[in-house]
Amino acid sequence: MKVAFTVTSSLLCAVLAACGGSNDAVAATTTTTSSSFNPAYTSVQMFHWKWTDIAKECTDFLGPNGYGAVQISPPQASKIAGAWWDMFQPVNYGSLTSRMGNESDLQTMVSTCHAAGVRVYADIVVNQLSQDSSSAYSATDGSSWNASTLTYPQFSTNDFHSLCQIQSSDYGTPGNRNNVMFCRLNNLPDLATESTYVQGVIATYMKKLLSLGVDGFRIDAAKHQQPDALNTILNTVKSSYPTTLAGESLWVTQEVIPDGNVVRSDYFQNGTLNEFQFTYAIRDTFRNNNGLNLASLPTVMGSPGNWGGTWGFVQPANAVVFVDNWDTERSGTDSLNASNYTGATNDASGTKRFDLANIFMLAWPYASQVQVMSGYRFTTTDQDAPTASPYDSSGNAQINVNWDFVHRWGDIANMVKFRTATNGQGVSNWTTGNGNQIAFSRGAVGFVALNNDTNAWTQSFQTGLPAGTYCNVVHGLATSTGCASDSVTVDGNGYATITLPANGGSTVPAVAIYTGQKSGSGGSSGGGSGSGTCAVTFTIANANTVFGQNLYVVGNQTALGNWTPASGFALTIQGSGANVPWTGTVSLPAGTAIQYKYVKWNGATAAWESNQSTSSGNREVTTCTSGSQSFNDGSFKS
Numbered sequence: 001m002k003v004a005f006t007v008t009s010s011l012l013c014a015v016l017a018a019c020g021g022s023n024d025a026v027a028a029t030t031t032t033t034s035s036s037f038n039p040a041y042t043s044v045q046m047f048h049w050k051w052t053d054i055a056k057e058c059t060d061f062l063g064p065n066g067y068g069a070v071q072i073s074p075p076q077a078s079k080i081a082g083a084w085w086d087m088f089q090p091v092n093y094g095s096l097t098s099r100m101g102n103e104s105d106l107q108t109m110v111s112t113c114h115a116a117g118v119r120v121y122a123d124i125v126v127n128q129l130s131q132d133s134s135s136a137y138s139a140t141d142g143s144s145w146n147a148s149t150l151t152y153p154q155f156s157t158n159d160f161h162s163l164c165q166i167q168s169s170d171y172g173t174p175g176n177r178n179n180v181m182f183c184r185l186n187n188l189p190d191l192a193t194e195s196t197y198v199q200g201v202i203a204t205y206m207k208k209l210l211s212l213g214v215d216g217f218r219i220d221a222a223k224h225q226q227p228d229a230l231n232t233i234l235n236t237v238k239s240s241y242p243t244t245l246a247g248e249s250l251w252v253t254q255e256v257i258p259d260g261n262v263v264r265s266d267y268f269q270n271g272t273l274n275e276f277q278f279t280y281a282i283r284d285t286f287r288n289n290n291g292l293n294l295a296s297l298p299t300v301m302g303s304p305g306n307w308g309g310t311w312g313f314v315q316p317a318n319a320v321v322f323v324d325n326w327d328t329e330r331s332g333t334d335s336l337n338a339s340n341y342t343g344a345t346n347d348a349s350g351t352k353r354f355d356l357a358n359i360f361m362l363a364w365p366y367a368s369q370v371q372v373m374s375g376y377r378f379t380t381t382d383q384d385a386p387t388a389s390p391y392d393s394s395g396n397a398q399i400n401v402n403w404d405f406v407h408r409w410g411d412i413a414n415m416v417k418f419r420t421a422t423n424g425q426g427v428s429n430w431t432t433g434n435g436n437q438i439a440f441s442r443g444a445v446g447f448v449a450l451n452n453d454t455n456a457w458t459q460s461f462q463t464g465l466p467a468g469t470y471c472n473v474v475h476g477l478a479t480s481t482g483c484a485s486d487s488v489t490v491d492g493n494g495y496a497t498i499t500l501p502a503n504g505g506s507t508v509p510a511v512a513i514y515t516g517q518k519s520g521s522g523g524s525s526g527g528g529s530g531s532g533t534c535a536v537t538f539t540i541a542n543a544n545t546v547f548g549q550n551l552y553v554v555g556n557q558t559a560l561g562n563w564t565p566a567s568g569f570a571l572t573i574q575g576s577g578a579n580v581p582w583t584g585t586v587s588l589p590a591g592t593a594i595q596y597k598y599v600k601w602n603g604a605t606a607a608w609e610s611n612q613s614t615s616s617g618n619r620e621v622t623t624c625t626s627g628s629q630s631f632n633d634g635s636f637k638s
Contacts, residue, residue, distance in 0.1 A: 034248045034603075035552070035570035038117040039562060040369060041423055042362065042416045043069035044407045047326045047375035048084065048385035051101035055112035056391070061408060063116025066416040069251075070113060071121040071218060071371065074098065075106055076205065077141035079130040083382040084326065088220065089130035089188065092153040093205040095141035099385075103212075110213040114246065119215035121251060126202045126233075127221040128188035129155065147189055154201050161190040166224075173260035180262070185224050193229040203236040210241045216251025218274075223256045227266040230254075234270055243603030247550070248566050253320040253369075268318055272368055275319035277301070277311050279335045282323055282361070286336060286353045286452060287345070293435035294452055297360075304365055304426045313366075322371040323357045329373065330381045339377045339404045355411050355508045356450050359474065362415035363440075363448040363512060365427060370419065374407040411508045414473040421516045422446040423562045429464050433457045437500070441465070446514035451500035458499040463513070467492045470513035480522040488513050532590040535628035538571065540598050541581040543636035548602045551582040551636075555596025555618075559586050565599045565606040591625045598636055609637040 044067050046054050054070060062070060074087045077095035087099050096103040110120045130137075133146040145152045150160050164183035170176040184190045191198050206217065222230065234252065244250060252271025256264050264273055281300045284292045292300065302309035307316060328335035332344020338354045340346055347354040361370050376386050377400070386402035399405040407413060425443030432438055437457045439449035441464030451457045469489050471477060476484030488511060490496045500509045538553050545551065554561045554568035561567035571582035588594065595618040600607035610617025617637060623629070 033570055034246050034566055035568065036114070036117055037119055037246065037248075037567065038063065038066050038068045039420045039423070039558060039564065039567045040068035040119065040251075041419050042067055042370055042372065043071055043119075043121065044372045044374050045071045045322070045325060046073075046407075047373065048073050048087075049100065049374075049390070049403075051105040051109040053390050055109040056395070058109075058113035058116040058118045061397075061413075062113070062118050065413050066420055067118055067372075067407070068369075069119035069121055069215065071123060072109075073100055074123050074125045074220070075100065075209065076125070077139055077143055079132065080138045080140060082384050084330075084378075084384055085382070088125050089128075090125050091130050091134075091139045091145045092141055092143040093126075093201055094154060095143065096208070097141040099140055107212045114213060119246070119248075119251070120213070121216040121218060121253075122209050122214050123218045123220060124206065124209075125220045126191065126193065126205075127224045128185060128190050131188055150189060155191070155198070159192055159195060159198050161192050171259035171261070175259065175261040177261045180259075181224055181226055185221060190224075193225045193233070199229065199233050199236065203233050206233070206237045207240050210237070210244060210250075213245050215244045215246060215248065216253075219252065219254045219270075222254035222267060222270075223259075223262050227270060230267075230270050247603045249604045264314060272318050272320045273314060274325075275314055275321050275367065276328075277313050278319070278321040278361075278366070279323065279325075279328060281311060282357050283335050286347070286357050288436070294360075294438045294450065295432045295435040297364075297438070298430070301366065307366065316366050317368055319367040320369045320371060321361060321367040322373055323354070323361055324373045325371075326373070326375055329375075330378075338406060339375060341377055341379045342381060350504065352503050352508045352510075353452060355409065356452055356503070356510055358406075358412045359415055359448065359508075359510050359512060360450060362412070362419045363422070363442065363446070365422070365425065365442065372407050372412060372416075374403075374405060376403045410476070411474045411510070414477060415512060417516065417558075418446055418473060418512055418514050420558050420562065421514050423564070429462045431459070431461060433459060436503075442514075444515075446512070447496075449498060449500055449511045451509035452503050454502050454504060456499060456502050457509075458497070460495050460497045463488075463490050463494050463496050465490050465494060465513065465515065467494075469519040470515075471517045471519055472511050472513060473517050474508055474510045474512050478517045478519060478521040480520065482519050487519050532626055533587045534590045534592075534623040534626065535585055536588050536623055537583060537585040537628070537630040538569075538598075539581055539583040539630070539632045540571070540636055541634070542579045543582065543598065543600060544578050544638075545600055546578070549600045549607070550602070552599045552601050553584070553586070553596050554599045554608075555594055557588055557592075557594055557596075559588055560594070560596055565601045566603075568599060568601070585628075588623050590623055593620065593622045595620050598633070600636075 075096050075098050076090045077092040078087045079089040113120050131147050134144040143153050150157045161182045166183045170179040254267050254273050256267050256273045257276050285296050300309045300311050301313045324335040324337050329337035336347040336354050336357050338348035388402045390403040422442035422445045425445050427440050429441040436453040437451050439461050441447045444464050447463035469487050471483035472486045488496050501507050503509050551571045552568035554565050560569050569586045571584040574581045598609050
């Protein structure tokens with residue numbers, strides 16, 4: 001396992017078995033630890049962005065605004081065609097010189113994003129290789145190849161499937177599932193991913209990316225590969241990297257577009273799926289296609305405790321969703337879009353459908369992770385990425401000039417922390433005005449109302465929130481003295497009278513409020529009654545840890561992972577041995593009642609104290625109103 005270790009005296013004792021105590025509880029820390037990351041609930045697809053620009057954006061915006069990860073474009077060497085899709089035609093997995101930068105740039109970007117609290121997921125294309133040859137096109141790394149003779153730097157004739165072509169009828173019912181997996185997609189040479197040799201090349205490529213600190217993968221065209229073959233590759237990778245360098249489980253999502261014969265559950269063994277049903281449902285309900293509207297959403301996709309709906313959505317734990325991606329936005333019909341200027345319907349021109357859809361996605365408790373699409377504006381469907389930098393000469397972001405910067409649009413960016421704050425909360429107080437006007441609460445933490453209609457909507461809503469004045473984060477955040485924009489006053493019974501303008505003007509017709517954004521809170525996201533922070537030191541002993549386990553504090557605050565072990569606060573071992581104390585200091589909202597437990601975590605499996613299946617045994621404290629405090633919590637509760 002290629003891990004960059006910080007070697008402490010405790011770790012040295014464990015390795016040499018020379019310090020007289022048990023070595024089972026020694027903690028090995030990598031250059032970046034999972035506790036330093038933002039919660040992973042929201043990522044952003046930075047399509048075709050150069051590595052140097054992503055590094056800057058992680059530091060300047062993504063990290064400070066709570067994004068948990070950035071998904072990057074395919075980093076392997078590829079054909080240069082001067083079109084957006086050329087990077088999806090690989091020629092050499094041994095080289096990380098791509099349209100976006102070289103290996104050194106990639107390594108620097110990963111390290112920089114990690115330092116900003118942002119994970120990095122790589123889009124990988126391992127189903128097919130490039131058409132044509134190096135006599136007709138160049139490769140990003142200068143490689144030579146010939147598709148006619150199936151000669152590539154790492155592959156030859158025996159490493160490919162036959163020359164058959166996938167036909168549109170193969171996707172139907174009953175269709176031909178074999179052809180979908182074993183024939184060529186768009187005439188691209190199709191790798192035999194069931195081959196031991198091919199699997200080894202792909203696994204080596206993935207391990208190389210992991211050695212640079214990459215935290216996960218999106219597998220392109222997964223539907224066109226055998227799920228068991230992908231599973232074998234992933235198991236090979238995990239045998240060398242049971243966790244990422246940051247100590248987390250490997251994140252994997254797969255492009256499996258529904259059709260008449262693919263069994264999507266066959267791919268669950270490998271990771272989550274891109275749930276395209278969500279993308280299509282958002283398109284149809286926000287465009288009012290086929291008699292659908294916003295009020296149809298719970299019927300189409302289901303709701304907490306009853307997911308699936310009439311469209312057969314996969315369960316949230318198996319899903320990663322987005323309003324659009326680089327493929328769907330180019331057709332003009334596959335999804336909503338904001339950057340397609342080819343003459344197709346644009347859902348950000350003369351309407352705020354695109355904004356409303358992203359707000360809904362970030363507010364609705366479906367999927368293990370949601371992704372915001374951020375790319376560039378285009379006027380032809382094959383148009384390449386802009387040559388102009390996303391920034392001006394002073395380093396200022398040029399939003400909606402060439403690059404769209406959707407992830408920076410205030411109404412969308414401000415919802416990232418809303419999603420984190422409401423994680424684990426159910427849906428209540430579902431309200432409709434007409435079919436294009438909806439509102440709902442997220443427990444007693446958040447409330448959202450959306451108006452996709454051409455008429456304004458005024459109503460007294462049950463928000464489910466405690467009394468107070470809240471900032472509408474769609475339009476602005478809390479300041480030290482009030483709100484940067486409009487606010488909502490909730491009475492003692494949880495009601496608020498709100499007017500949402502019609503959709504069609506310059507204002508996004510939506511309200512999103514939550515307990516972490518009260519008027520005058522200055523942007524505190526903890527949701528407590530205090531407006532400052534308290535430095536809390538936790539200490540616990542007698543956890544009986546084994547080698548590879550670390551101890552985390554996990555609870556109902558963002559800094560404690562919102563009950564997610566991988567995002568909890570990591571403690572530091574005080575010496576060696578299975579039962580020595582662990583301790584650490586974390587900044588929490590001041591004057592706030594918090595609940596938490598200690599968790600033993602090895603990057604894949606959580607061992608909770610006191611039976612986490614219920615709230616029984618939760619530790620409860622109220623943080624200090626200012627300054628610092630310490631909790632010596634005795635022994636781990638087995």
